[in-house]
Amino acid sequence: xxxxxxxxxxxxxxxxxxxxxxxxxxxxxxxxxxxxxGLVGExxxxxxxxxxxxxxxIDAPGRIVxxxxxxxxxxLLNASSNRMQSLRGNRxxxxxxxxxxxxxxxxxxxTQMIETIKAHDKNISNQEAFRRCRDTLGLVGISSPEERxxxxxxQFSGGMRQRVCIAIAMLxxxxxxxxxxxxTALDVTIQGQVIYEMxxxxxxxxxxxxxxxxxxxxxxxIASKICVMYAGRIVxxxxxxxxxxxxxxxxxxxxxxxxxxxxxxxxxxxxxxGMVPSMLELPIGCAFHDRCxxxxxxxxxxxxxETNQSDSRVIRCFNFKDIRK
Amino acid sequence: xxxTDSNSKNINVFMYKFWSDxxxxxxxxxxxxxxxxxxxxxxxxxxxxPSDPYDLSKVSIMDSRLPPMAKNFAGDIFILGTDGxxxxxxxxxxxxxxxxxGVGVMSAIFxxxxxxxxxxxxxxxxxxxxxxxxxxxDIQLSFPSILMALIILxxxxxxxxxxxxALVLVQWAYYARTARAAALVERSKxxxxxxxxxxLGNKKIMFNHILPNCMPSLIVVGTLQTAHAxxxxxxxxFLGLGLPITEPSLGLLIGNGFQYMHTGDFWISIFPxxxxxxxxVSINLVGDQLxxxxxxxxxx
Amino acid sequence: xxxxxxRRSTQSIIVLFIMSLLVFSGVNLVGDPVExxxxxEADQAEVERVIKExxxxxxxxxxxxYFLMNAFKGDLGTSFIFxxxxxxxxxxxxxxxxxxxxxxxxxxxxxxxxxxxxAGLKPESxxxxxxxxxxxxxxxxxxxxxxxxxxxxxxxxxxxLPSTGRGEIGSFLGVKSSLFTLDGLSHIFLPALxxxxxxxxxxxxxxxxxxxxxxxxDYIKFARAKGVAESRVINVHLLxxxxxxxxxxxxxxxxxxxxxxxxxxxxxAWPGMGKLIIDSxxxxxxxxxxxxxxxxxxxxxxxxxxxxxxxTLLDPxxxxxxxx
Numbered sequence: 001x002x003x004x005x006x007x008x009x010x011x012x013x014x015x016x017x018x019x020x021x022x023x024x025x026x027x028x029x030x031x032x033x034x035x036x037x038g039l040v041g042e043x044x045x046x047x048x049x050x051x052x053x054x055x056x057x058i059d060a061p062g063r064i065v066x067x068x069x070x071x072x073x074x075x076l077l078n079a080s081s082n083r084m085q086s087l088r089g090n091r092x093x094x095x096x097x098x099x100x101x102x103x104x105x106x107x108x109x110x111t112q113m114i115e116t117i118k119a120h121d122k123n124i125s126n127q128e129a130f131r132r133c134r135d136t137l138g139l140v141g142i143s144s145p146e147e148r149x150x151x152x153x154x155q156f157s158g159g160m161r162q163r164v165c166i167a168i169a170m171l172x173x174x175x176x177x178x179x180x181x182x183x184t185a186l187d188v189t190i191q192g193q194v195i196y197e198m199x200x201x202x203x204x205x206x207x208x209x210x211x212x213x214x215x216x217x218x219x220x221x222i223a224s225k226i227c228v229m230y231a232g233r234i235v236x237x238x239x240x241x242x243x244x245x246x247x248x249x250x251x252x253x254x255x256x257x258x259x260x261x262x263x264x265x266x267x268x269x270x271x272x273x274g275m276v277p278s279m280l281e282l283p284i285g286c287a288f289h290d291r292c293x294x295x296x297x298x299x300x301x302x303x304x305x306e307t308n309q310s311d312s313r314v315i316r317c318f319n320f321k322d323i324r325k
Numbered sequence: 326x327x328x329t330d331s332n333s334k335n336i337n338v339f340m341y342k343f344w345s346d347x348x349x350x351x352x353x354x355x356x357x358x359x360x361x362x363x364x365x366x367x368x369x370x371x372x373x374x375p376s377d378p379y380d381l382s383k384v385s386i387m388d389s390r391l392p393p394m395a396k397n398f399a400g401d402i403f404i405l406g407t408d409g410x411x412x413x414x415x416x417x418x419x420x421x422x423x424x425x426x427g428v429g430v431m432s433a434i435f436x437x438x439x440x441x442x443x444x445x446x447x448x449x450x451x452x453x454x455x456x457x458x459x460x461x462x463d464i465q466l467s468f469p470s471i472l473m474a475l476i477i478l479x480x481x482x483x484x485x486x487x488x489x490x491a492l493v494l495v496q497w498a499y500y501a502r503t504a505r506a507a508a509l510v511e512r513s514k515x516x517x518x519x520x521x522x523x524x525l526g527n528k529k530i531m532f533n534h535i536l537p538n539c540m541p542s543l544i545v546v547g548t549l550q551t552a553h554a555x556x557x558x559x560x561x562x563f564l565g566l567g568l569p570i571t572e573p574s575l576g577l578l579i580g581n582g583f584q585y586m587h588t589g590d591f592w593i594s595i596f597p598x599x600x601x602x603x604x605x606v607s608i609n610l611v612g613d614q615l616x617x618x619x620x621x622x623x624x625x
Numbered sequence: 626x627x628x629x630x631x632r633r634s635t636q637s638i639i640v641l642f643i644m645s646l647l648v649f650s651g652v653n654l655v656g657d658p659v660e661x662x663x664x665x666e667a668d669q670a671e672v673e674r675v676i677k678e679x680x681x682x683x684x685x686x687x688x689x690x691y692f693l694m695n696a697f698k699g700d701l702g703t704s705f706i707f708x709x710x711x712x713x714x715x716x717x718x719x720x721x722x723x724x725x726x727x728x729x730x731x732x733x734x735x736x737x738x739x740x741x742x743x744a745g746l747k748p749e750s751x752x753x754x755x756x757x758x759x760x761x762x763x764x765x766x767x768x769x770x771x772x773x774x775x776x777x778x779x780x781x782x783x784x785x786l787p788s789t790g791r792g793e794i795g796s797f798l799g800v801k802s803s804l805f806t807l808d809g810l811s812h813i814f815l816p817a818l819x820x821x822x823x824x825x826x827x828x829x830x831x832x833x834x835x836x837x838x839x840x841x842x843d844y845i846k847f848a849r850a851k852g853v854a855e856s857r858v859i860n861v862h863l864l865x866x867x868x869x870x871x872x873x874x875x876x877x878x879x880x881x882x883x884x885x886x887x888x889x890x891x892x893x894a895w896p897g898m899g900k901l902i903i904d905s906x907x908x909x910x911x912x913x914x915x916x917x918x919x920x921x922x923x924x925x926x927x928x929x930x931x932x933x934x935x936x937t938l939l940d941p942x943x944x945x946x947x948x949x
Binding site: 563587 | 640761762764765766767768769770773774776777781788877880881884885887888891892902903906907914918921925929
C-alpha cells in the first residue's frame with residue numbers, strides 16, 4: 001500500500017525567553033493510504049505541534065530544526081510557501097480542536113467554504129463551488145444544507161460547527177486529514193456520532209486520517225495504528241491490537257490501565273504516579289524514568305533510542321517486558 | 326497594626342521594582358529626564374531667565390523682532406530672538422513653561438480628586454447613584470473635550486481661574502470612569518467584604534483600602550491627561566479664549582507670534598511651539614511606558 | 626431592534642433638552658452683551674430700546690421659553706453682530722466645515738488603516754517602530770501648532786500651497802464642493818491634513834492593537850490551513866474583524882473632527898462654522914453661540930445614536946440572535 005506520509009526524525013523546537021522547549025524531539029512514523037493512525041499523548045506531549053509541523057504552520061518562536069517530512073514522496077520541509085499553500089486545504093487538510101474559535105465569526109459559512117475551493121481552483125464557477133459545498137455538508141450529516149450555508153458560525157451548535165469544519169477539510173478530497181482533538185470540545189453524545197461519521201467518511205473516500213488525541217479510548221475504536229507520545233517523543237507505536245491488548249512500554253501500560261472502563265467497579269482508579277515534567281526542565285536520561293516502574297540505572301543517564309520489534313512495532317525503552325516471549 | 330519598619334521596606338521594594346520595570350524602555354527614561362529638566366526650568370524660571378520679559382521697564386520696542394542670536398544696541402544677546410514687543414524669547418518661553426505646566430498640572434490634580442471621589446463612590450454604592458453618575462460621565466465623554474471647553478469658556482469668559490475650572494470640568498469624567506472601573510474590580514475582592522464585616526466606616530474602606538489599589542490606573546490616566554490638559558490649554562490660549570495676556574502660556578505666545586509668520590519672523594511662534602511639543606511628547610512617552618507596565622494583558 | 630432605537634432616541638431627546646437648558650442659562654446668565662453692543666455714549670432711552678428689542682428685559686425663564694418656542698420654529702435668534710438669523714449664518718457655513726471634516730476623515734482612514742495593519746503584523750520591524758513613534762508625535766502635537774508648521778513650511782517657505790481660505794467650488798452630480806476643482810483641492814489639502822493628523826495617530830494605534838490581537842486567533846490559522854492565500858487572509862478575514870471597532874470609532878472621530886475644525890479653520894482662515902463660533906465667542910455674539918452649540922449638540926447626539934445602530938448592524942453576532 002502506498003505511503004502517504006513519512007516522518008523521519010522530526011524535531012520542532014521553541015526558542016522562548018524562558019528557555020528552549022523541545023516540543024517535538026525526534027519522532028518518526030508512517031501513514032499509508034486510507035489508514036487511520038492515532039497519535040496519543042497527554043497535554044504538552046507535543047502531539048498538536050506534530051500536526052502543525054506537518055502542515056507547516058509553526059509560529060515563532062518555534063521552528064522545525066531537523067528531520068524530514070515526506071508527503072507522497074515530496075519533501076515538505078524545504079518546500080516553498082507557495083507550494084505549501086497549494087497543498088493545504090487541498091491534498092493535506094487539518095481540523096482544529098475548538099470549533100467555536102476556528103470559524104471566522106463575521107463571515108458566512110458559504111463564504112468560508114467556497115474560498116477553500118476557489119483557493120485551489122480559480123476557474124471553477126460560483127454555482128459549481130456552491131453545489132460541491134452543499135453536497136459535502138450533506139455528506140457530514142447536516143440537514144437542509146442550502147439554508148444552513150447562508151448562516152453565520154454563531155448560529156450553529158458546537159457539534160454542527162465541527163461537522164462544518166470536517167466538511168471543509170473534505171471539500172477538495174485530500175489524501176490526508178490531520179484532526180487535532182476534533183471531538184474533545186464536544187458533548188459526549190455528539191462525540192460518538194462524529195467519530196463514527198469520520199470513520200465512515202474515510203472508508204468511503206479513501207482518505208488517510210491522523211487522529212491526534214489524549215483520549216486513548218476514542219482512538220482505539222477507529223485507528224488501525226497507534227503512536228504513543230510522551231514529552232516530545234514517540235515511546236511506542238504499533239497496530240491498535242498490539243498497543244491495546246499487548247502494550248510493552250511502561251507508559252503505555254500505565255495509560256491503558258488508567259482508562260476507567262478497564263476497572264472493575266469499586267476498585268480504585270489506576271494512576272501513573274508523579275506528574276508530567278515541565279518541558280523546560282526535562283530530566284537527563286529518559287523523560288519518563290522518575291514515574292516508571294521498570295527503571296534501571298541506564299534509564300537515568302541515557303535517553304532510550306527506538307528499537308524495531310517487528311515490521312510495525314517500535315519501542316523506545318531500555319527495560320520493557322517483551323510479553324510475546 | 327503594621328509596623329513602620331516593614332512599611333518602609335515595602336516602599337523600598339516597590340520603588341526598586343518600579344524603577345527596574347520602568348527603565349526597560351530607554352525612551353521612557355530619557356523622556357523622564359527631559360521632563361524633570363522642564364519642571365526645574367519652570368520652577369526656577371525667574372532665576373535662570375536672561376531677563377524678565379514682563380518687566381515693562383526693561384523691555385524696549387526698539388528690540389522687537391530681532392532674529393535668534395541677534396544683538397541689540399546695548400550688546401545684549403537674544404539667544405532665541407525677540408517678539409513683537411521686544412521681549413526676549415528664551416525668557417518668555419521659560420515663564421510660559423511655568424504657566425503652561427502650572428495650569429495643566431493643577432487642573433489635572435483637581436480633576437483627579439473630583440473624578441476619583443465620584444468614581445470610587447459610584448462603584449462602592451452602586452444602584453441609582455452609580456447609574457446617574459456614570460450616565461453623566463458617558464454623555465460628557467461622548468463630546469470632544471475642545472467643545473466642552475469652548476462651551477464653558479463661552480459662558481464664563483476668560484481668565485486663569487476660569488480656564489482651570491473649564492479644564493477640570495472637561496477632564497474629571499476620564500478620571501471618574503477609570504476610578505470606577507478599577508474600584509469595581511477591587512470591590513469584588515475579598516478584603517472589602519472582610520473590611521465590611523469588621524464594620525469599618527464606608528469612607529475608611531473606600532479611601533484606605535480601595536483607593537490605593539486604584540492608584541496605578543489613575544496614575545497612568547493622570548499622566549496622559551496632564552499632557553492632554555496642557556495641549557488643550559495651549560489651544561484655547563492660542564484661540565484667544567484661555568489665559569489672559571498678563572499670564573502668557575506657551576499657547577498664547579504661539580498665538581501672538583502667528584501674525585508674524587507670513588513675514589518670515591518664524592521664531593516668535595516656532596520656538597514656544599517646540600518647547601510645548603517637547604513637554605507634551607515627554608509626558609506622553611512616560612505615560613505610555615507606565616501604561617504598558619500596568620497593562621495585565623501585555624504580561625507574558 | 627426597534628425597541629432599542631426608540632429607547633435610545635428618547636434618551637437622546639432628554640439629553641438635548643438638558644443641554645439646551647445648560648447652554649442657554651450658561652450663556653445668558655454670565656456676561657453682559659448690552660455693554661458690548663450699545664454705544665457707550667448712547668443715552669438711557671437708547672439703551673432701554675435695545676434691551677426691549679432684544680427681549681433682555683424679560684425674566685430669564687420667559688426668555689428660555691421663547692427660546693425653545695422659536696427653536697422649534699427654526700428660529701434660533703438673530704446675530705448681534707451680523708443682524709442675520711443665527712441659524713442662517715451657521716447653515717451657510719456648514720458645507721465648508723463638513724467638506725473639510727469629510728476629506729480629513731478620508732485622508733486619515735486611507736493612511737491609518739494600512740499603516741496600522743502593517744505595524745500590527747510586523748511589530749518588531751524598523752518601519753513599524755517608526756510608525757508608532759510617528760503616531761505618538763502626531764498625537765502629542767496640538768493641532769494648531771501643526772497647522773502653523775504646515776503654513777510656515779508649505780506656504781511661506783516652499784510656496785507650494787496657499788495658506789488661507791477656501792478654493793473654487795465645483796459641482797459633481799449636483800453636489801457643490803471645493804473638492805471638485807484643482808484650485809479647491811490645493812486650498813483644502815493643508816487644513817485637511819492638519820485636521821487628519823491627530824486622528825491618524827489614534828486610528829493607527831487602534832488598528833495596530835486590533836491586528837495584533839486578531840492575527841493570533843484560531844480562525845486566522847484555520848484560514849491558512851485551508852490554503853487560503855495570505856493576501857486574502859489579511860484583506861478579508863483580518864480586515865472584516867478589525868473594521869468593527871474602527872467603524873464605531875469613525876463615528877466619534879467625525880464628531881471630534883467637526884469640533885477640532887474650530888482650531889484648523891481659525892489657523893487657515895477657512896470659512897466654516899468653526900471660525901464663526903470662535904469669532905462669536907470673542908464678540909459675545911450670544912445668539913450665534915447658542916445656535917451653534919445647539920446645532921452641535923443635536924449633531925452629536927444624533928451621531929452617537931447612529932454609531933450605536935451601526936455597531937449592531939455590523940457585528941452579525943449582535944444582529945442575529947443565535948439559534949442556541
